[in-house]
Amino acid sequence: MGHRHQLTDSVIQVNHLSFKYTSQYVLEDITLHVRKGAFLGLVGPNGSGKSTLVKCLLGIQTPQQGDISLFGEPLKKFSGWDRIGYVSQKANSFNSGFPATVFEVVSMGLYGKIGLFRFLTKKHKQKVYEAIEKVEMSAYTNENIGNLSGGQQQRVFIARALVSDPDLLILDEPTVGVDVHSVQQFYTMLKQLNQEHGITLVLITHDIGAMTDYVTDVACLNKHLHFHGDTDTFTESENEMMSTLYGHDVHMLTHNHDHSACEVPTS
Amino acid sequence: MISVFFQYDFLMYAMFTGIMVGFLAPFLGVFLVVRRMSLIADALSHVTLTGIAFSLLLGRHFSLFQGLNPLYLGAGFSVGASLLIERLRNVYTYYKELAIPIILSAGIGLGVVFISLADGFTNDLFSYLFGSVVTITQSDFRLIAAITLFVSGFIILFYKELFFLSFDEEQAIISGMPKRFIQWMFIIIVALVIAASMRVVGILLVSSLMTIPVASAMRLAKGFKQTFIYAVIFGEISVIVGLVASFHLNLAPGGTIVMIAVLILLITLFFTRGRHT
Numbered sequence: 001m002g003h004r005h006q007l008t009d010s011v012i013q014v015n016h017l018s019f020k021y022t023s024q025y026v027l028e029d030i031t032l033h034v035r036k037g038a039f040l041g042l043v044g045p046n047g048s049g050k051s052t053l054v055k056c057l058l059g060i061q062t063p064q065q066g067d068i069s070l071f072g073e074p075l076k077k078f079s080g081w082d083r084i085g086y087v088s089q090k091a092n093s094f095n096s097g098f099p100a101t102v103f104e105v106v107s108m109g110l111y112g113k114i115g116l117f118r119f120l121t122k123k124h125k126q127k128v129y130e131a132i133e134k135v136e137m138s139a140y141t142n143e144n145i146g147n148l149s150g151g152q153q154q155r156v157f158i159a160r161a162l163v164s165d166p167d168l169l170i171l172d173e174p175t176v177g178v179d180v181h182s183v184q185q186f187y188t189m190l191k192q193l194n195q196e197h198g199i200t201l202v203l204i205t206h207d208i209g210a211m212t213d214y215v216t217d218v219a220c221l222n223k224h225l226h227f228h229g230d231t232d233t234f235t236e237s238e239n240e241m242m243s244t245l246y247g248h249d250v251h252m253l254t255h256n257h258d259h260s261a262c263e264v265p266t267s
Numbered sequence: 268m269i270s271v272f273f274q275y276d277f278l279m280y281a282m283f284t285g286i287m288v289g290f291l292a293p294f295l296g297v298f299l300v301v302r303r304m305s306l307i308a309d310a311l312s313h314v315t316l317t318g319i320a321f322s323l324l325l326g327r328h329f330s331l332f333q334g335l336n337p338l339y340l341g342a343g344f345s346v347g348a349s350l351l352i353e354r355l356r357n358v359y360t361y362y363k364e365l366a367i368p369i370i371l372s373a374g375i376g377l378g379v380v381f382i383s384l385a386d387g388f389t390n391d392l393f394s395y396l397f398g399s400v401v402t403i404t405q406s407d408f409r410l411i412a413a414i415t416l417f418v419s420g421f422i423i424l425f426y427k428e429l430f431f432l433s434f435d436e437e438q439a440i441i442s443g444m445p446k447r448f449i450q451w452m453f454i455i456i457v458a459l460v461i462a463a464s465m466r467v468v469g470i471l472l473v474s475s476l477m478t479i480p481v482a483s484a485m486r487l488a489k490g491f492k493q494t495f496i497y498a499v500i501f502g503e504i505s506v507i508v509g510l511v512a513s514f515h516l517n518l519a520p521g522g523t524i525v526m527i528a529v530l531i532l533l534i535t536l537f538f539t540r541g542r543h544t
């Protein structure tokens with residue numbers, strides 16, 4: 001769990017972050033470091049604050065305490081938003097009657113980069129086609145997004161996150177509604193992006209069993225950060241890790257997800 | 268048939284204004300519909316009437332207002348109401364549509380008070396209620412042309428931002444789209460387009476010109492850009508055919524235009540039946 005890296009190697013640095021929506025803290029004293037090139041699996045039960053943590057990272061929510069740096073820059077000064085791709089948990093709960101083609105949706109991923117008063121150039125369009133190709137949706141380029149299946153829509157949103165060539169890709173439960181075969185393909189694709197293209201990845205998932213074959217690091221969250229380390233350390237102690245993190249729901253949860261869970265180190 | 272429109276000035280103004288509105292209303296209407304704001308057009312059109320009534324009322328008492336085109340105050344009221352609606356939508360985050368009946372009824376209430384304060388201009392008002400394209404003046408024409416240029420320019424320049432924010436607000440904000448600015452400008456523009464369109468189809472039918480061509484377009488279009496193209500084509504067909512038909516058959520232009528738009532919708536519904544949108 002390398003804490004002291006060079007600043008330039010740091011993609012995400014969170015220090016003593018606490019956050020509450022109303023009166024109760026949903027995140028407390030989180031300190032987390034994600035180095036360049038990591039593929040982090042972020043797990044935890046429902047309501048444990050995973051999505052909230054990501055929203056803090058992206059500046060959608062502002063934590064009451066603590067500070068965040070992205071690519072070595074404090075969040076307040078950070079401006080390189082086009083370096084970050086994000087697929088939110090609600091990505092496919094958009095208004096499904098919206099008349100937009102796959103091409104149009106994916107090109108949105110470039111809008112931040114293009115800037116005001118400018119339009120898509122040939123080069124941009126080429127990038128869009130490539131991103132669609134990457135998620136194997138080329139056959140649907142000019143189809144309305146509302147006419148696709150849930151899993152296909154999810155792929156389109158991933159393409160949108162990829163199209164700007166991000167250095168960091170944050171995916172909040174991207175495989176919900178994606179079939180088993182496609183999930184494996186999808187994880188393989190992520191691993192490729194991570195290893196061959198050097199993209200740093202943060203993947204939120206409940207699918208702990210499948211995830212451990214692909215990620216390099218695991219973080220377990222339940223209001224507090226209970227564990228953060230490399231995948232081997234995680235799997236070694238995995239079976240003892242259950243109960244504190246998942247509490248009494250652990251049996252139900254593990255039942256649903258083959259084998260899973262995290263532990264609170266007794267330290 | 269159509270050539271008569273270019274022989275007389277007043278008919279030429281009517282035709283040109285109609286063509287502008289036939290473009291403008293559905294063009295903006297696409298965004299209204301996808302943002303689920305089509306009813307706002309209704310509320311704002313009624314407030315526009317309130318402003319017009321107020322202007323006519325002032326005109327009876329102050330000579331200063333006699334020469335003023337009532338459309339200016341109408342547009343002013345409409346812009347003011349649009350800002351109020353936006354405010355209310357932020358207050359009732361989970362019941363955004365509540366802003367519409369509040370403004371709609373407040374607008375009508377105030378309008379009725381103005382009208383009762385000075386009865387006698389019912390003829391004028393009547394022409395605003397149902398549109399009176401043949402009485403369009405050069406001043407109306409200029410105002411509507413200016414609105415058309417401004418609104419089209421804005422939508423084209425901020426197309427990316429409008430599109431992204433309408434589709435997926437959270438992602439759009441993360442990507443740095445200026446949400447607040449766009450939202451305020453958008454609602455102001457809606458108010459302006461309503462003021463421009465009401466000369467042609469009248470207050471009661473303004474929102475139909477912004478939504479019906481879009482409803483037809485959404486049945487046929489693949490993607491967002493195509494939706495605009497179809498919506499504008501249907502809008503223009505409705506206005507031009509409607510104007511010509513109403514002139515030759517001596518019908519109310521506003522109503523005829525809207526009936527043509529409805530006819531187009533029925534035809535597209537018929538040919539796309541079984542498809543869900």
Ligand SMILES: Nc1ncnc2c1ncn2[C@@H]1O[C@H](COP(=O)(O)OP(=O)(O)OP(=O)(O)O)[C@@H](O)[C@H]1O
Pocket residue numbers: 021022026044045046047048049050051052053089
């Ligand atoms: N917008 C909000 N307003 C108030 N409370 C919220 C809001 N969003 C989330 N919460 C609360 O914050 C806590 C953490 O929610 P969060 O969505 O981060 O959990 P999560 O770990 O992503 O869960 P899941 O696995 O179900 O996606 C929950 O208790 C939730 O009730």
Ligand SMILES: [Mg+2]
Pocket residue numbers: 050051052089172
């Ligand atoms: Mg979540």
